[in-house]
Amino acid sequence: MKYNQRIKTICTHVGEIEDKRFKGAVSPIYMSTSYQFEGVDIKRYPRYFNTPNQEYLSEKIAALEHGEAGLIFGSGMAAISTTFLAFLKKGDHIVLQNTLYGGTSNFIREEFPKLGIDFSFTNGLSIQDFEAAIQPNTKLIHIETPSNPLMTITDMEGVAKLARSKGLVTTIDNTFASPVNQNPIDFGIDIVIHSATKYLGGHSDILAGAVVSSQDHMDRIWKVAKNYGGSLSDFMVWMLERSIKTLVVRVKEQNRNARKLARYLKKHADVKQVFYPGLKSHPDHKLAKKQMLGFGGMMSFELNEGLDASLFLRSLKLIKPTMSLAGVESTMLLPALTSHALLSQEERDSVGISDNLIRFSVGIESPKDLKDDIEAAILFVKKEQLDIRI
Numbered sequence: 218m219k220y221n222q223r224i225k226t227i228c229t230h231v232g233e234i235e236d237k238r239f240k241g242a243v244s245p246i247y248m249s250t251s252y253q254f255e256g257v258d259i260k261r262y263p264r265y266f267n268t269p270n271q272e273y274l275s276e277k278i279a280a281l282e283h284g285e286a287g288l289i290f291g292s293g294m295a296a297i298s299t300t301f302l303a304f305l306k307k308g309d310h311i312v313l314q315n316t317l318y319g320g321t322s323n324f325i326r327e328e329f330p331k332l333g334i335d336f337s338f339t340n341g342l343s344i345q346d347f348e349a350a351i352q353p354n355t356k357l358i359h360i361e362t363p364s365n366p367l368m369t370i371t372d373m374e375g376v377a378k379l380a381r382s383k384g385l386v387t388t389i390d391n392t393f394a395s396p397v398n399q400n401p402i403d404f405g406i407d408i409v410i411h412s413a414t415k416y417l418g419g420h421s422d423i424l425a426g427a428v429v430s431s432q433d434h435m436d437r438i439w440k441v442a443k444n445y446g447g448s449l450s451d452f453m454v455w456m457l458e459r460s461i462k463t464l465v466v467r468v469k470e471q472n473r474n475a476r477k478l479a480r481y482l483k484k485h486a487d488v489k490q491v492f493y494p495g496l497k498s499h500p501d502h503k504l505a506k507k508q509m510l511g512f513g514g515m516m517s518f519e520l521n522e523g524l525d526a527s528l529f530l531r532s533l534k535l536i537k538p539t540m541s542l543a544g545v546e547s548t549m550l551l552p553a554l555t556s557h558a559l560l561s562q563e564e565r566d567s568v569g570i571s572d573n574l575i576r577f578s579v580g581i582e583s584p585k586d587l588k589d590d591i592e593a594a595i596l597f598v599k600k601e602q603l604d605i606r607i
């Protein structure tokens with residue numbers, strides 16, 4: 218590891234740009250798109266990902282994920298697509314975990330056939346499932362853990378070992394865990410990708426992505442990245458630096474709140490089941506415990522059959538029904554009507570996504586207020602449905 222500091226210090230200080238002129242407390246923003254040459258080697262330009270703000274924030278994110286180098290992108294999907302295309306060419310093959318962020322599966326299914334890149338989704342998450350999907354032309358294995366929306370856990374060390382034995386590169390979408398709860402490079406994964414729109418940003422006001430890896434892998438990604446042009450504006454880079462200063466305090470509070478809410482929901486008579494890796498009842502709890510430092514702020518739960526989940530969502534006062542996640546504010550959505558709406562009923566049933574499944578992104582509010590909000594909404598739904606029946 219390049220940095221000796223611990224994570225809270227990395228968040229607050231690594232990658233700061235010293236304000237030599239005015240001694241300001243925070244990094245200055247350099248918005249220039251044009252820089253005088255410094256010798257022949259350094260040509261700074263925003264699309265080369267090397268303006269002062271981009272360069273210094275990349276250091277911070279690399280330090281957070283225990284990697285040698287980082288790169289900041291204009292969105293999570295820019296980070297994912299650029300990384301894949303840096304390692305795959307026509308005729309190559311990629312193995313993908315079967316439960317992936319919808320945008321990633323769409324990108325693969327819609328774009329790869331046009332590019333002549335082959336792909337296979339695994340049948341499950343065991344190492345045997347990954348091994349069975351490998352072909353002679355496989356170059357990359359991509360995983361996501363915990364995954365959306367059932368919080369399934371993939372064995373990072375197992376996948377990394379399998380990939381190494383076959384000479385393959387591994388990539389992980391580490392968005393749901395954040396670097397506070399999981400550092401995949403420590404388990405042998407080669408490349409860590411984040412939608413920084415989520416926990417790294419954390420306030421629902423930044424669209425960004427990030428990649429961390431060895432310097433060798435990063436050199437390869439950077440060459441492709443400057444051709445595709447998915448860089449982030451320096452103002453947003455600066456916003457992201459500011460946000461990451463509080464990453465640890467936010468995520469730890471979200472971990473604590475989620476644990477409390479998961480236990481509360483698990484005991485609730487109107488809740489059928491809860492999917493949270495921190496609960497002993499979660500099928501992958503042991504694996505989660507082995508590879509995660511905290512269990513995160515994301516969970517899902519199923520209301521009992523007969524309760525209208527959509528009406529429940531509309532009856533909440535504090536918790537907002539929204540698409541995105543990981544902000545300081547708590548949000549919920551129905552995967553059957555949003556992220557997984559394009560699947561058929563049978564497909565949804567086969568992956569365990571019922572119409573009553575609710576994804577819950579837990580914020581930093583007082584947990585008691587969140588419980589009260591849920592309680593009142595469930596009561597309201599029961600009363601409404603009873604009234605209709607009468």
Ligand SMILES: *Cc1c(COP(=O)(O)O)cnc(C)c1O
Nearest residue numbers: 292293294318390392412414425
């Ligand atoms: C949101 C998200 C993405 C995509 O990120 P954008 O910043 O929206 O492009 C990728 N993976 C996961 C797990 C996400 O939640």
